[in-house]
Amino acid sequence: MNSRAEAFRAGAWSTLAGGATAEILARSGAAWVALDAQHGSYDQGGIERTLLGLGSSPVPVFVRVADDxxxxxGRxxxxxxxGVIVPLIDGPLEAAAAAQxxxxxxxxxxxxxxxxALVGRTAPDARRANDAVMCAVMVETRAAIGQVREIAMTTGVDMVFVGPFDLSLALxxxxxxxxxxxxxxxxxxxxVRVCAEAGVRAGAFAGSSARADRLAALGFTDIAVMTDxxxxxxAAAAEVARWSNATP
Known part of the structure; x- marks a missing residue:
């Protein structure tokens, strides 16, 4: 993928495999949806069922894989x-391996x-697949921050994606x-600065609206602004509270 435009994209993060939550998020108007197989409940079966079920969705669906x-x-x-979001990338060698x-x-x-192709859908040929795929690598360690410029400049890396919770722990x-x-x-x-210099997108996980606002103000181009x-x-807590105070 050669996505160099700087237009902001608000993404949705799916942690709950099954129950059609990813399908609901894909119809929400989000620019992209990510299935979380690292800290969410997606196993390989859940990834496969969800992706095959979303095959006709015009919204790009990424997977945060469990490791690098x-x-x-490939699976x-x-x-x-x-595309994939690859966690715990510490340096350019790991970033290059993920991109390859x-x-x-x-x-x-x-x-x-x-x-x-096994279920009757047309798969893109190798050249088109290579051009279309998005490789995002996560920087969430002290070592990664120390080499973030080299990571962002790595051939085949399309996005540097920050995990702010792990990064804050590491720092x-x-x-x-x-x-x-x-x-x-x-x-x-x-x-954000080195991504702009390298011509790649700067992504991050927010976890709340307030954190999403702050990340957007910092200049991140792709933010997971909501989770299922x-x-x-x-919504459930608000509805229960409303009915708990209702008069019969």
Whole structure:
């Protein structure tokens, strides 16, 4: 994927496999949907069922894979993911390996075998698949922040994606204090700056509207502004509270 435009995209994060929550998010108007197989309830079966069920969706569906293994990356893409978000990338060598796992030779080392073709759907040829795929790598460690420029410049990386909760833990800072740091040399400002210089997108997970606002103000181009679990919990609690105070 060669997505260099800087237009802001609000994404939706699905942690709850099954129950059609990803399908609901895909119809919400979000610019993209991510299935979380690292900290969400998506296993391989859940990824496959959801992606095949969303095959006709015009909204790009990404998978945050459980780790940076080439097998896991390839399997998610074989099932129809538009791209992957790869966690815990510490440096450019790991970023390059992730990018190569996303693409068929000669651009990478992905193995041919789309699951979509097994169920009667047309799979793109290798060249088109290589051009269309989105490889996002997560920076969420002290080592990654120290090499974020090199990571962003890595061939085949389309987006640097910040996990602010893990990053705040790694840096020994409160997550909201990290987000509130408006200095030019703050870790988050540096990520946005080097992404702009490298011509790649700057993504982040928010977890709340207030954090999404702050990330947008910092210049991030792709933000997971909502999750299925938080939307359901908030709406359910509000509705129960309303009826608890109702007069029969």
């Amino acid at each position: 293994s080439a097998a896991g990356i 998610a893409l074989d099932c129809g993911a538009a 796992a996303c693409r068929y030779p000669p651009a990478g080392n992905r193995s041919w075998g789309p699951v979509t 020994g800072r409160d997550v909201d204090e990290l987000l509130a740091d408006g200095s030019a040399d703050s870790p988050l400002a540096m990520v 679990a938080s939307l359901l919990a908030t």
